[in-house]
Amino acid sequence: MGAIEKLELLIKSLSAEELAQFREWFAEFDAQLWDRQIEADAAAGKLDRLIEESMADYRANKTRPL
Numbered sequence: 001m002g003a004i005e006k007l008e009l010l011i012k013s014l015s016a017e018e019l020a021q022f023r024e025w026f027a028e029f030d031a032q033l034w035d036r037q038i039e040a041d042a043a044a045g046k047l048d049r050l051i052e053e054s055m056a057d058y059r060a061n062k063t064r065p066l
Contacts, residue, residue: 014022041047057063 011019011022038047
């Protein structure tokens, strides 16, 4: 049995309270991973094209206030 299958069995065995705690923990864990990935992509210049396109739209008055 692989790790994913083991995790599935463990998760299915959690009580409602434990499952709620797990969801909260996993959401925070996943958000931290996402934040690190965005930071790494930004530092590597992977977002530069999107920033330039957004700024061009802003300068051309193709945007609107939120």
